[in-house]
Amino acid sequence: MNRKRSFFCIAAVLALSLIMSASLFAQDEKKAGAELTIKEVTQITDILDAPEKYVGINVLIKGTVVDMCVKRGGWMDLAGDKPFTKFKVDGRPTKVLFPLDSTGKTALVEGTIVQVIQSVEEQKELLKHNAEIHGEEVDLSVIKGPKKIYQVNALGAVIKQK
């Protein structure tokens, strides 16, 4: 009787584990943060053309993830709809971490447009961090002084896997 009960307990734990892990297999998309609520996508180049207009506004943007923090997934750069443009998505202020295998995939991100003044020290840290990730030489001569940038503080994101 005890052997049957033990077998039943082990089988129940394994079955429960399989059910719980079922959602991990073959996902079409991965999510981060809160569910997306905005339906209409705002083009990244529209934001880049007049960023002050969007400060404080919640938007939904879409683009290919062209760079990201691959250690913790705290930030991503999304490609704009026009060539040579990209836009930063920051999950650190809102405690949103993006899936670490998002590079090269299409992302939908909902968040608030903010204006950030990056100090010279912050720019140096960022350039060194990026250079370390990509195995590049650091070129600090591009830093001219404090820089005003615009970014999305992410509330939620969906990364398409295919």
Next chain:
Amino acid sequence: MNWRRLNNIVHRDVGYFCVGLTIIYCISGIAVNHTHEWNPNFRITHIDMQTDPIDESELESVDTYRAVIRKLNIDDEFMNVFRPSPDKVKIFMQNGNILLDIHTGEAVYEKVLSRTILREMNYLHLNKPRSLWTWAADAYAAALLLLAVTGMFVLKGKTGIKGRGKWLIGAGVIFPIVFIFAYL
């Protein structure tokens, strides 16, 4: 059955059950504790390569990028492409990317390999799955608390909590407090 016998049974059986998860959390814990020194999820290497320059007219076609991947003998699949500047193109693949200068053909292949098993351990430890795993992880934390409490009462006498046990428990409580005062 007296309470100590029950305590010891619970400690033994919960302990056995927690072996697997404890190993996962320990290994992952050490790995992510050193994130400032290494990447605990991916092994990233950079390789300088050379291929043919690409004409602007060819940049619209996905076949161009597939050809670059083949020419560089990279065993990977094309996924996407981005132009960070007029001179450069970044080709994304399943396990890495190529930053290519279209005028010179100079390329840097960034190979990204997942640290298999360790990455999955980190995935669980850092609660990336969320949803039901959050509850499972909470249950494991409760099991560890149960192990800590029952562990204090497993033995009797000189080796029990009334003997050496109280000194070691005290030292274990003071140890993190010292660090809090030192660093906070």
